[in-house]
Amino acid sequence: MAELLEIRRLTAGYGPLRVLHEVDLTVRAGERIGLVGLNGHGKTTLFRAITHMVGWQQGSIRLEGQEIGGTRSLGAGRRTSGIVRRGVAMAPQGDAIFPGLTVRQHLDCGAYTKLAWRERRRRRERIMEIFPPLRALQSSLVGKLSGGERRMVSLGRMLMVEAELYLIDEPSLGLAPKISRAVMDAVWSLPIEGRAMIIAEQNVSLLSGRVDRIIGMHAGRMRGEVGHVALS
Numbered sequence: 374m375a376e377l378l379e380i381r382r383l384t385a386g387y388g389p390l391r392v393l394h395e396v397d398l399t400v401r402a403g404e405r406i407g408l409v410g411l412n413g414h415g416k417t418t419l420f421r422a423i424t425h426m427v428g429w430q431q432g433s434i435r436l437e438g439q440e441i442g443g444t445r446s447l448g449a450g451r452r453t454s455g456i457v458r459r460g461v462a463m464a465p466q467g468d469a470i471f472p473g474l475t476v477r478q479h480l481d482c483g484a485y486t487k488l489a490w491r492e493r494r495r496r497r498e499r500i501m502e503i504f505p506p507l508r509a510l511q512s513s514l515v516g517k518l519s520g521g522e523r524r525m526v527s528l529g530r531m532l533m534v535e536a537e538l539y540l541i542d543e544p545s546l547g548l549a550p551k552i553s554r555a556v557m558d559a560v561w562s563l564p565i566e567g568r569a570m571i572i573a574e575q576n577v578s579l580l581s582g583r584v585d586r587i588i589g590m591h592a593g594r595m596r597g598e599v600g601h602v603a604l605s
């Protein structure tokens with residue numbers, strides 16, 4: 374399998390706070406990786422560093438061999454649009470939705486590239502197939518939806534661009550067990566060939582038998598790895 378993402382000695386943080394410490398991680402095409410760790414140990418910060426949204430960072434992040442990391446001096450977010458264009462898509466923790474937009478408008482926000490915008494109707498249609506409850510809600514305001522429906526919108530928005538690497542931050546957070554299983558089943562149904570996915574999740578049982586590797590994160594460092602996971 375080809376290496377899609379290669380992170381070497383990544384250190385990152387906010388202001389004087391160092392959150393990630395010399396993180397190394399290799400992700401190959403076709404892999405689903407679970408990233409587990411308690412609150413505040415750096416999972417979200419790792420996703421933000423990959424998408425250049427932390428305050429500062431040092432070290433190397435290569436996507437398909439091309440450097441997208443390096444020392445930041447431009448300020449958080451300045452290089453994020455370029456990274457999205459290179460094929461990284463993220464579903465942030467806690468939805469980050471716009472309550473006053475409809476489901477359709479919200480999904481269109483994710484059609485960030487010219488190609489995605491041109492193809493937005495077809496892409497929306499695909500998302501309705503992945504998340505059938507959204508079909509009847511296309512004209513509804515996102516702020517009026519249930520937690521599970523909002524999570525589907527958030528994941529759907531991530532899927533509006535063509536990506537090679539999906540970063541999904543705690544998709545089950547705050548959802549009732551039945552709803553979170555339905556949301557996770559949709560996540561597992563996403564085609565992975567030629568792509569990869571990293572899912573930050575505190576509920577390890579939801580990753581059961583579904584990911585190729587589980588990596589622990591503790592105090593900003595990678596801690597151990599379990600391959601070909603089949604938890605019960």
Ligand SMILES: Nc1ncnc2c1ncn2[C@@H]1O[C@H](COP(=O)(O)OP(=O)(O)OP(=O)(O)O)[C@@H](O)[C@H]1O
Binds near residue numbers: 387392410411415543
């Ligand atoms: N914007 C920020 N400014 C300053 N410190 C931050 C910021 N975001 C996160 N932190 C701090 O960075 C550390 C790691 O947080 P992070 O959100 O990456 O952890 P996490 O493992 O994703 O946990 P959670 O599930 O709570 O998001 C915490 O100490 C947190 O307080």
